[in-house]
Amino acid sequence: xxxxxxxxxxxxxxxxxxxxxxxxxxxxxxxxxxxxxxxxxxxxxxxxxxxxxxxxxxxxxxxxxxxxxxxxxxxxxxxxxxxxxxxxxxxxxxxxxxxxxxxxxxxxxxxxxxxxxxxxxxxxxxxxxxxxxxxxxxxxxxxxxxxxxxxxxxxxxxxxxxxxxxxxxxxxxxxxxxxxxxxxxxxxxxxxxxxxxxxxxxxxxxxxxxxxxxxxxxxxxxxxxxxxxxxxxxxxxxxxxxxxxxxxxxxxxxxxxxxxxxxxxxxxxxxxxxxxxxxxxxxxxxxxxxxxxxxxxxxxxxxxxxxxxxxxxxxxxxxxxxxxxxxxxxxxxxxxxxxxxxxxxxxxxxxxxxxxxxxxxxxxxxxxxxxxxxxxxxxxxxxxxxxxxxxxxxxxxxxxxxxxxxxxxxxxxxxxxxxxxxxxxxxxxxx
Numbered sequence: 001x002x003x004x005x006x007x008x009x010x011x012x013x014x015x016x017x018x019x020x021x022x023x024x025x026x027x028x029x030x031x032x033x034x035x036x037x038x039x040x041x042x043x044x045x046x047x048x049x050x051x052x053x054x055x056x057x058x059x060x061x062x063x064x065x066x067x068x069x070x071x072x073x074x075x076x077x078x079x080x081x082x083x084x085x086x087x088x089x090x091x092x093x094x095x096x097x098x099x100x101x102x103x104x105x106x107x108x109x110x111x112x113x114x115x116x117x118x119x120x121x122x123x124x125x126x127x128x129x130x131x132x133x134x135x136x137x138x139x140x141x142x143x144x145x146x147x148x149x150x151x152x153x154x155x156x157x158x159x160x161x162x163x164x165x166x167x168x169x170x171x172x173x174x175x176x177x178x179x180x181x182x183x184x185x186x187x188x189x190x191x192x193x194x195x196x197x198x199x200x201x202x203x204x205x206x207x208x209x210x211x212x213x214x215x216x217x218x219x220x221x222x223x224x225x226x227x228x229x230x231x232x233x234x235x236x237x238x239x240x241x242x243x244x245x246x247x248x249x250x251x252x253x254x255x256x257x258x259x260x261x262x263x264x265x266x267x268x269x270x271x272x273x274x275x276x277x278x279x280x281x282x283x284x285x286x287x288x289x290x291x292x293x294x295x296x297x298x299x300x301x302x303x304x305x306x307x308x309x310x311x312x313x314x315x316x317x318x319x320x321x322x323x324x325x326x327x328x329x330x331x332x333x334x335x336x337x338x339x340x341x342x343x344x345x346x347x348x349x350x351x352x353x354x355x356x357x358x359x360x361x362x363x364x365x366x367x368x369x370x371x372x373x374x375x376x377x378x379x380x381x382x383x384x385x386x387x388x389x390x391x392x393x394x395x396x397x398x399x400x401x402x403x404x405x406x407x408x409x410x411x412x413x414x415x416x417x418x419x420x421x422x423x424x425x426x427x428x429x430x431x
Contacts, residue, residue, distance in 0.1 A: 036082060038077060038085070039059040039085050039087060040058045042087040042090065042393070043089060046368075048384060049368070049377060049384075063418075064418075065417030066386055066387060066389060066418070067387050067389050070384075091397050095236035095415075097371060098230065098238045098239065101241065102178045103223065103226050103240045103251075103264055104226065104244075104250060105178055106230075109143055111221065111222060112144075113141060113142065115128075118151070120151050121161060128166055128173075132169060132171075139170075140170050140211065141166055141170070142172055142211070144173045145174075147177075156198040157197070157198060158196060158197045159182075167185065170187035170190055171187055178242065179299070214246075216250065220253060223250050227262050231261065231414055231416070231422045234411045235262070236416050237374075237376065237390070238262060238264055239324075240267060241356065242267065242268075243266035243267060243273065244268075245273050248266065248277045260290045263376075266291070266295075267297035270297075270298065271316065274293075274295075278321075282294045282295070282321055282322070294374060295322030295324055296316045296322075300325050300327040300332045300339070301332055302332065304332075306335065309339055310343060313343050314346065317346075322354065322374075323354060324354040325356065326356040327356070333355065340353045354373060388416075388418075391414075392413070392415075393414075395409060410424065
């Protein structure tokens with residue numbers, strides 16, 4: 001081929017390339033990686049801020065773990081995804097929230113004597129005796145989780161009933177709600193208390209001052225156990241009623257090493273802890289919205305000084321902390337409401353005063369209500385765009401289900417921040 005022919009051939013090739021349609025060239029370009037995941041083929045249920053139930057069949061989740069969009073049946077699914085998880089028509093709803101719990105105490109209970117599954121005083125006594133015999137070197141018998149109502153008792157258990165199970169070793173067992181402690185005679189003598197039976201308020205605090213304190217290492221272990229406990233039960237957020245500075249430090253240690261998996265909204269264990277932890281006002285959200293100190297928890301009992309209680313409430317409200325009052329009886333519940341009514345006039349705005357009486361909530365509204373009560377409704381609770389993708393996949397449809405039917409539904413998967421945190425049948429929670 002002569003020189004002229006070769007140049008003509010090269011020009012023809014060049015012109016051919018230039019004539020290639022732009023769309024064809026674009027196809028050859030590398031597309032950016034997808035950024036969205038999809039949970040598809042679900043019976044999605046969520047209660048929004050307006051209280052209305054929303055149905056959806058798909059959930060788009062961004063790489064940051066937040067909800068991008070809820071999809072209806074007729075909406076087109078994206079072609080390019082990080083993943084597509086087919087839920088096979090199973091029910092999806094927001095993760096649950098525990099509106100009143102003690103996180104570290106829950107974990108410590110799992111490390112000590114757990115009475116949460118006992119259904120009679122006799123069964124509890126037998127378990128206490130067996131535990132004491134199995135741990136002869138223990139200087140104290142510690143634990144909790146009992147509930148007199150589950151034992152069919154109209155009153156709290158008596159000291160003599162605990163003495164019948166263990167008398168030679170001091171025993172201190174807290175109730176499931178953390179409001180009462182059951183002491184035997186040996187423990188009462190050490191605490192220099194004469195009142196028999198269960199203790200609350202100032203007497204409970206006096207007992208707790210002599211109980212051996214968990215070490216920081218014990219608290220870290222307790223936190224890990226508590227998180228696994230909550231996650232396996234579908235709970236991703238806990239309102240921690242009575243957060244001490246030692247508890248807070250355990251939460252911060254876990255957060256710093258990336259081991260804080262649930263969302264803990266703390267209510268300080270009194271004014272001193274409130275100021276020590278958060279200083280001049282509620283803390284910011286930390287560790288991708290997994291930790292915040294939002295308020296203060298104050299007990300209301302027959303030993304409480306009403307004037308001092310009102311002063312404490314005013315002191316906390318002055319700096320913008322949320323108030324959570326825990327009465328231990330119907331009479332003291334009225335006192336708690338009276339305290340709020342008296343102080344509320346001086347502190348206007350969105351305060352969301354809390355009186356921690358026992359309330360029943362349906363599974364679908366448990367999370368949204370608890371999130372609202374803790375000033376977290378923009379972050380969790382309804383699987384709305386921008387909220388964290390914290391949700392459960394169940395084996396049954398709980399829409400219009402009775403409380404019994406809802407309770408029978410089995411959790412198959414628990415996702416937190418768009419990642420699977422627990423799968424039924426797996427030995428360990430997923431980081």
